[in-house]
Amino acid sequence: MAPHLQSKKRKRPNTLLDLADRQANASSNGSDTSKPTAVYTPTKGRSHTLSIALPGSIIANAQSHDLKTSMAGAIARAAAVFCVDEIVVFDDKQSQVLNKGRGSPVNGSSGFGDDCSKSFGKGGYGTMRGVAYTGYSDPDYFLYHLLSYLETPPNLRKALFPLHPNLRTAGTLPSIDMPHHLRADEWCQYREGVVVDPNASDDGSSWTGSYSGSSYSGSPPAPSKPSQIISLKKQKRFKKGSPPLAAFRHSNSPPVTLDLGAGAGNGAGPYTVVDAGLPQPIQLDLEEPIPPHTRVTLKLASAENPGYYYGLDAQPVDPAQPREEAGYYWGYxxxxxxxxxxxxxxxxxxxxxxxxxxxxxxxxxxxxxxxxxxxxxxxxxxxxxxxxxxxxxxxxxxxxxxxxxxxxxxxxxxxxxxxxxxxxxxxxxxxxxxxxxxxxxxxxxxxxxxxxxxxxxxxxxxxxxxxxxEMSAGMKRMVQDMQKRRAMPSVTTIQMQNMDEVPTDMGFMPDTFIRPTGANVPSLIREPKIRLKMEYHWAKTRVYDIVSRLVYKFTTVKPRPAIGRRGIRQLALRLHKDMYTAFAYGDVQHLSTMCTDGIFNTFRARINARKPNERLYWARLSQSWPHIVSDRVTRIPVPGVDSKTSPCCIRQIVFRIKSKQSLIRGWVHKERGGRQRLLDSHGQELPVDQDGEVTIDRMRQDVRTVDEYFVLQKRMWMGKEESWSVWGLVDESNLDNLE
Known part of the structure; x- marks a missing residue:
């Protein structure tokens, strides 16, 4: 028998062959369970959350370290299976009562007893200065520590968690294998990563779990108390381009104190290098580097595997974004x-x-x-x-x-x-x-x-x-009507004596250029003049957009208006959905609060034209990340008003949103006996759920891909900024009308 067959050591199966075998048998065994993302299939973004709270004293009730660890593992498994978003460990003041008479460790000993203390050996847990076992002294933190460790992707644990007696047997627990616990050969647009020192020498070993040569000796120390969740409301305002503090996740793993003030980037170099478990690290070009050993959530530019790993484009995002935007369960x-x-x-x-x-x-x-x-x-x-x-x-x-x-x-x-x-x-x-x-x-x-x-x-x-x-977000049929809108008149023709006379819809800004895409782009070979004219006009309008925003900001007296785009894409998706939702349900009151006068009047006229038994059902099943194609500001001169102290401006942003939408028109048919049925245009009965809404499965049968240019508008009148409102939809620019 071959020597390798005689070995009793358990062999790890070949990853690629094992993956191919499992995928080949997927048709007979059901879904392919080789990837967590194949088991958990996201559908839509999810804004609601599920939390659980339990006392840490349950750890004190366990008789041994192995039982304490197993108890924490069972709770983590339950949280992962049922997609729990938050676990709260609270103190019910019963830990000391349950520990009374059990000989809890003192003087900073390991807490495992004599046998376990001997098993640490030289250089093991017992040699760590200032690290003590908390299974008896602080059961609340023990449970918090174990739950945080188990939620962290395995490839990040070495960098985020130092050797600690609490974690001695955590490796024996069953893996919870959540969707963000990705392998190196698996692709997902979102990934968890840890910041490494870009100045560390690379000895050729794999980046995953390798931090030798880093200026930071070992992993960051475990805190004595849990970190507080960093609030967006309390964070400092960063320069444009720097990520929010909420993108740096500290509540799950033992935290690293963030100090992004002067000198925060010392030793981190001009770039932030993130190990996301891929064959190559990801480099983030940020104005203020993120400190090493910080856990971050990344969003990659490509939703599909590009086939290479060098030079991937990514940005740090809020840890809740995979759940809120893509619908992933992303841990707790x-x-x-x-x-x-x-x-x-x-x-x-x-x-x-x-x-x-x-x-x-x-x-x-x-x-x-x-x-x-x-x-x-x-x-x-x-x-x-x-x-x-x-x-x-x-x-x-x-x-x-x-x-x-x-x-x-x-x-x-x-x-x-x-x-x-x-x-x-x-x-x-x-x-x-x-x-x-x-x-x-x-x-x-x-x-x-x-x-x-x-x-x-x-x-x-x-x-x-x-x-x-299934809450509707709008209606596809309104696209053509909303695109037939007037252009904004020249600013020299606007003469208003009373600000109450200013309409909310003053038209679409003149000279706004929506660059054609796809088949509408002229060929550089067959139509070189038109193509070059288009590119020149696009570059000129982009420069004008930037200049208009800078003039708007720095020519206004303090407090200066904000021209940043943080959160504007999420707002566009929400308003896009809310607008179509209100129209489908005929909610005129809600439309009046979120839309400008022009689009609101169009919506109201179409709602009033419906028959009494007519119903509309609309759903946005998926959508792309909104792309900003235009963002410009135009000043409105008003007689008798100082444009510096009390500026009057209009800002419009055009988003390109590509989505899959479904629209179903139904009619309520009343039968004898009071029974009501919902019929489609062919007289077929539509399946409805308990709330009387058309089922999502039926909506998926009429899916269409819609490419829209969605316009948001914000006004500043007399130096006071108003909230964003929906202006409507526009078409791509006509190249025949270019000067």
């Missing part, structure tokens, strides 16, 4: 809370959690709160907060420890001061739920309750996502 954030009330008061989401669910064996059965399909039931008057809303933005499920949420509430000074006791703790939640009525065991462990609770509310979460996905 982890944070600690000092008490049960701090779970809610320190919520990182705007507006807090709009739906909260507490779990207790003294609560109401899930079957009395949710009907089949996750439909909330109305409160029967029995109390306990059993009246959940149909939709939510941020849902949190709160689980108790060994003593339950009642004890956690009694140990919370803020709740006690407001009259909350163990008997009425259910009143602080929207629902007080018993996950397993008539349970056979005396107790249900917290890690078991997490699985049960997430499973019990999975249909409620799924239904909420489908309702948001």
């Amino acid at each position: 954030q982890t944070r600690q809370a000092s008490s049960l009330s701090a779970v809610f008061t320190e919520c990182p989401f705007d507006g807090g959690y709009d739906v909260s669910v507490g779990t207790s064996e003294r609560g109401m059965p899930v079957s009395q709160i949710l009907a089949r399909g996750g439909v909330p039931k109305e409160d029967d008057g029995g109390g306990g907060g059993g009246n959940l809303p149909d939709e939510f933005k941020h849902l949190i499920l709160v689980f108790g420890g060994v003593s339950g949420l009642e004890v956690a509430a009694m140990a919370d000074e803020n709740l006690v001061a407001k009259g909350v006791t163990g008997k009425n703790v259910g009143s602080i939640f929207d629902a007080w739920v018993n996950l397993v009525p008539n349970q056979g065991s005396r107790t249900i462990r917290c890690e078991e309750a997490v699985w049960l609770g997430l499973m019990g509310f999975s249909e409620y979460v799924r239904r909420n996502g489908e309702r948001q996905a």
Whole structure:
């Protein structure tokens, strides 16, 4: 027998051959599970979130280090399976009670006992100065530490997590293998990465996990307390081109303190080099380099694999962007809370959690709160907060420890001061739920309750996502009508005595050039003069756009208006969707608040022309990232008004949005007996869901690719900036009209 066959060492299968075999058998076994992204298929962007909160004292109840680690692994697995976006570890003041009499380690010892301490050996965990095992001394942080470690992609753990006794056996836990845990040969437009020192010498080894030669010795130290989630509202205003602090993710992994002030880039060089687990590192050209050993979320320029890895174009984005824009499940954030009330008061989401669910064996059965399909039931008057809303933005499920949420509430000074006791703790939640009525065991462990609770509310979460996905965003048929718009008159002809007389729609800015694309571009060989004229006109208008924005900013007295584009593309997608949604539903009031006068009058006329039984159903199934093709500012001279102290300007931005849309027109047909049916133009009945909306599967049957030029407008009157509004749609420029 060959020597390599006699070896008892387990061999790792050939990656490419193993992948090919699994893909070849995919047709017989179902979906190809060789990639996380093949298992989790994103559909649309998701704005709602799912959070869970549980006490760290459950770790203190475990008898050994292996049980503590296994418990954390089970919770992480449940969070990954049910797409949890946030895990909160709160202190219910029971850790010391449960640890009493167990001989918790002192004097900074490792905490594993004599046998485990001996197994560290020379140069192991025991040699790390200032690092102590927290499974007994601080169970809350132990759980936070393990959950953060497991969520981090494996190729980043070496750089973000130093050797620590808490993580000694974390490698034995089953992999949670989430969509952002990508292999080197897998492609996704979003990737997690870690900043490395570009001045480090490259010894030819793989970039993934290799940081030898870096000026930073070892991995960043583990913090004694968890980091706080960095808020966009509290961050400094950076120069144009620098990424927001929210793009640097610190809440999952032990954080690195960001100091992007003077000298922050010392040792980092002029570029930011990111190891994203690909064969080649990614170089980011930023004005202010990101410090080494910082975790970042990257968005690559190409959605498909370009076939090469050198010189890839990418930009750092907010960690929530893969979920909000592309619909990926992108892991969970982890944070600690000092008490049960701090779970809610320190919520990182705007507006807090709009739906909260507490779990207790003294609560109401899930079957009395949710009907089949996750439909909330109305409160029967029995109390306990059993009246959940149909939709939510941020849902949190709160689980108790060994003593339950009642004890956690009694140990919370803020709740006690407001009259909350163990008997009425259910009143602080929207629902007080018993996950397993008539349970056979005396107790249900917290890690078991997490699985049960997430499973019990999975249909409620799924239904909420489908309702948001099927919300219409507009109507394709309006494109031609909205494109037939007048041009803005010359600024010299605008003479207004009263600012109330100024219309919101003053037309499309003159000389705005929308560069043709695709087949509309003249050939450089057959029509060289027209092509060169087009390129010259495009370059000239681009320069004019830049100059107009700079003049608009620096000729205005302070406070100067902002001309940056941060967040403008997301706003364009949202307004594009909201505009079509309101039109399809006939919501004239909402259209009046977001549209200018011209497009609003067009919408209102078409809505009034509908028949009483006529219904429109529209959906945007997917869309490209908006491309800005024009961004210019025009001043409006007003007699008697100082243009420097009280400027009057109009700014218009033209976006190119390529999307897949579906439009279905239906008519409500009433039959004898009161039954109503929704019929299409051919008299066929349309399938509808429980809310009376056409099902998403039926909408996908009539998908069309639409390429639109969407225009947003902002006015500044008398030095006061207004909010962005929808101007409408335009066509590509006609080359025959070029001067």
